[in-house]
Amino acid sequence: MENDRKIAVLIDADNVSDKYIKYIFDEITNHGTPTYKRIYGDWTKPQLGSWKTVLLSYSITPIQQYSYTTGKNATDAALIIDAMDILYSNNVDGFCIVSSDSDFTRLAARLREAGMYVIGMGEKKTPTPFISACEIFKYLEVLAAIPPNDYHQNGSQEKTAKAGEPKESMASLNELIKTIQIIVTETSDEDGWAFLGEVGKRLNKRYPDFDTRNYGHSKLTPFISSLKQFEIQSRKTNHPYITHKYIKNKK
Numbered sequence: 569m570e571n572d573r574k575i576a577v578l579i580d581a582d583n584v585s586d587k588y589i590k591y592i593f594d595e596i597t598n599h600g601t602p603t604y605k606r607i608y609g610d611w612t613k614p615q616l617g618s619w620k621t622v623l624l625s626y627s628i629t630p631i632q633q634y635s636y637t638t639g640k641n642a643t644d645a646a647l648i649i650d651a652m653d654i655l656y657s658n659n660v661d662g663f664c665i666v667s668s669d670s671d672f673t674r675l676a677a678r679l680r681e682a683g684m685y686v687i688g689m690g691e692k693k694t695p696t697p698f699i700s701a702c703e704i705f706k707y708l709e710v711l712a713a714i715p716p717n718d719y720h721q722n723g724s725q726e727k728t729a730k731a732g733e734p735k736e737s738m739a740s741l742n743e744l745i746k747t748i749q750i751i752v753t754e755t756s757d758e759d760g761w762a763f764l765g766e767v768g769k770r771l772n773k774r775y776p777d778f779d780t781r782n783y784g785h786s787k788l789t790p791f792i793s794s795l796k797q798f799e800i801q802s803r804k805t806n807h808p809y810i811t812h813k814y815i816k817n818k819k
Contacts, residue, residue: 582669631646660684663684692738755767802814
C-alpha cells in the first residue's frame with residue numbers, strides 16, 4: 569500500500585527555509601512513512617541557526633558539510649552520496665528530495681531508474697528539469713497554504729500579493745482541460761465514463777507538479793466539478809461509506 573512506503577527524506581538546508589518543515593512532513597505522510605530524516609548544510613553558518621529548534625522537534629539529523637572551495641556546493645555532493653548509500657541499503661521504497669536546486673535532477677532520475685518512488689519539494693523558482701525528473705513534485709508555497717495565483721478558464725493568470733510570481737512551466741487551466749479530455753477518452757468505458765482515480769494518476773504522470781491546490785481546490789473532485797467541460801457521477805460500492813467517482817466529457 570502507498571502509505572506503507574518507507575521514505576528517506578533528504579533536505580538541502582541551503583535552498584529551503586525552516587518555515588516549511590511542518591508542511592513538508594505533513595505532505596510526506598500522504599505518501600508513506602519517513603524513515604531516514606537528514607538535512608545537509610554548513611551548520612557553522614549563522615544563517616542556518618534558525619533550524620536548531622526545528623531539527624529537535626522533528627528528529628531530523630543534521631549532516632555537517634563544510635564549504636571547502638568557493639563556488640563548489642559540497643552540501644549537494646554530500647546529499648547525493650548519502651542518497652546512493654541509502655539506495656543500495658535496500659531499506660526504503662522511496663525518496664523525498666527537498667530543494668529548489670537543479671543540481672539534483674540527475675539524482676532524481678537515477679533513483680527512479682532504480683525503481684524508487686521519488687517526491688520532489690521546492691519553491692516555485694525550482695527549475696523545470698528537476699521537477700520533471702521526479703515522479704511527483706510539490707510546491708512549498710502551496711503546501712504552506714500561501715494563496716496561489718488565480719487561474720481562469722482562458723488560461724490567464726491574475727497575480728496576488730502573497731503568491732509571488734507564477735511558475736512559468738506550470739500547466740495553464742486550458743492545457744489541463746485538454747489533457748483531461750484526452751485521458752478520459754483513452755480510459756473510458758463504452759458509455760464514455762472513466763474512473764476519476766485513474767484519471768488523476770495519469771494526470772500526475774504527465775505533469776509531476778500537478779496539484780489541485782495550485783488551482784485553488786483541495787481535492788481532485790471539486791477541481792473537476794468546477795470545470796464545465798466534464799460530468800461527474802458517484803457510484804456506490806459494497807462498502808456503505810465508500811463511493812467511486814467517474815468522469816465523462818461533455819459533448
